[in-house]
Amino acid sequence: MISRGTWSFLTSRPLVVSFELTHSCTADCQHCDKGGIKPEPKGLLHAADYGRLRSMLKPMAVQLSGGEPLLRPDLEDIIRAVKEPSGLPYTILVSNGRLFTEEKYLKLRALGVNQFSFSLDFPDERHDTFRRSRGLYEHLSHLVPTLAAHGFDDVALNTAITRDNLGSLVDIYKRATQWGVSISYSAYTPLRTHSMDHYISSADDLALLHRTLDELLALKAKNGRIANSPWTLSGIHDFFLHGSIPGCKAGQRFMVVTPTGGLRPCSMFEDTYPSQKEILKEWVPKNDCGGCYVSIRSYLDASFWTLLKDNLSNRVFGGSKAAKNC
Numbered sequence: 001m002i003s004r005g006t007w008s009f010l011t012s013r014p015l016v017v018s019f020e021l022t023h024s025c026t027a028d029c030q031h032c033d034k035g036g037i038k039p040e041p042k043g044l045l046h047a048a049d050y051g052r053l054r055s056m057l058k059p060m061a062v063q064l065s066g067g068e069p070l071l072r073p074d075l076e077d078i079i080r081a082v083k084e085p086s087g088l089p090y091t092i093l094v095s096n097g098r099l100f101t102e103e104k105y106l107k108l109r110a111l112g113v114n115q116f117s118f119s120l121d122f123p124d125e126r127h128d129t130f131r132r133s134r135g136l137y138e139h140l141s142h143l144v145p146t147l148a149a150h151g152f153d154d155v156a157l158n159t160a161i162t163r164d165n166l167g168s169l170v171d172i173y174k175r176a177t178q179w180g181v182s183i184s185y186s187a188y189t190p191l192r193t194h195s196m197d198h199y200i201s202s203a204d205d206l207a208l209l210h211r212t213l214d215e216l217l218a219l220k221a222k223n224g225r226i227a228n229s230p231w232t233l234s235g236i237h238d239f240f241l242h243g244s245i246p247g248c249k250a251g252q253r254f255m256v257v258t259p260t261g262g263l264r265p266c267s268m269f270e271d272t273y274p275s276q277k278e279i280l281k282e283w284v285p286k287n288d289c290g291g292c293y294v295s296i297r298s299y300l301d302a303s304f305w306t307l308l309k310d311n312l313s314n315r316v317f318g319g320s321k322a323a324k325n326c
């Protein structure tokens with residue numbers, strides 16, 4: 001992974017590619033633009049296309065996301081096509097968990113999925129209301145500890161911080177430890193929904209966020225189990241405080257492939273490009289967007305040496321304390 005990552009740096013290829021396998025979803029989350037079941041579009045990519053894209057882009061890691069990736073009936077074939085005989089790329093499956101079972105978990109990890117990242121927005125049934133998906137929390141509360149009990153240490157939770165769950169972030173951490181998994185936090189971005197409803201902006205809320213992130217930093221130092229580096233946790237506060245955070249490396253260190261094969265620098269913008277070369281030439285030089293601080297972006301803002309150090313200490317991809325989302 002380290003040599004692949006170094007090669008990507010030197011050749012300006014993306015370290016991480018997020019394959020959005022579908023834009024259909026079993027949930028309809030209040031903070032997301034990908035909610036609800038939709039017919040698949042013409043030109044949907046198939047397993048062989050993902051193999052071709054992987055060998056063209058040669059990422060160190062891929063994220064299988066969406067929409068809800070478990071809606072793809074050919075998911076197993078896609079994973080087979082994405083994985084190289086070497087075991088690369090490091091493969092993270094991001095899911096709401098609704099269609100997940102223990103059997104599916106064992107099958108997908110045998111095929112080479114390295115990390116299973118389940119989204120959790122609340123530590124109780126408020127999760128169902130926020131995701132408009134009745135019974136989802138109850139399902140996760142059985143599923144996640146069952147998967148964790150296998151002891152492979154490849155299951156994590158991911159939580160997008162919103163104004164709605166601001167008061168529950170430590171309880172979500174406690175739920176993760178109770179279920180035996182690690183957790184990664186990211187920040188709500190209004191870029192998907194064009195709504196400030198879930199954004200944290202009042203002085204009181206920002207002060208509470210500051211105190212809560214400090215508490216999470218202390219918990220991380222004491223018990224681990226929080227995947228964020230200290231700089232990404234404090235960056236979450238800076239992002240909400242300033243409404244923006246500079247230094248985004250979209251299109252260079254990470255990029256997104258839509259379900260029909262469009263190449264995008266990130267999932268927040270609709271423009272697609274025929275190649276990463278075009279993204280580097282046309283989009284990257286003009287990119288002054290600081291409008292999100294989702295994990296794929298925040299983790300990859302770091303310098304080469306910081307990323308190298310974090311990977312050597314297993315903090316970002318792989319290892320016992322990893323957790324990652326999109």
Ligand SMILES: C[S@@+](CC[C@H](N)C(=O)[O-])C[C@H]1O[C@@H](n2cnc3c(N)ncnc32)[C@H](O)[C@@H]1O
Pocket residue numbers: 025029031032033034065066067068069094095096118119120158159160186187188189190191192193294325326
């Ligand atoms: C788009 S979903 C796709 C994968 C899967 N359906 C799931 O729910 O995990 C991936 C992640 O994006 C997060 N997300 C959705 N809308 C967001 C937003 N506006 N800001 C930050 N994160 C967001 C979700 O919470 C989820 O963890």
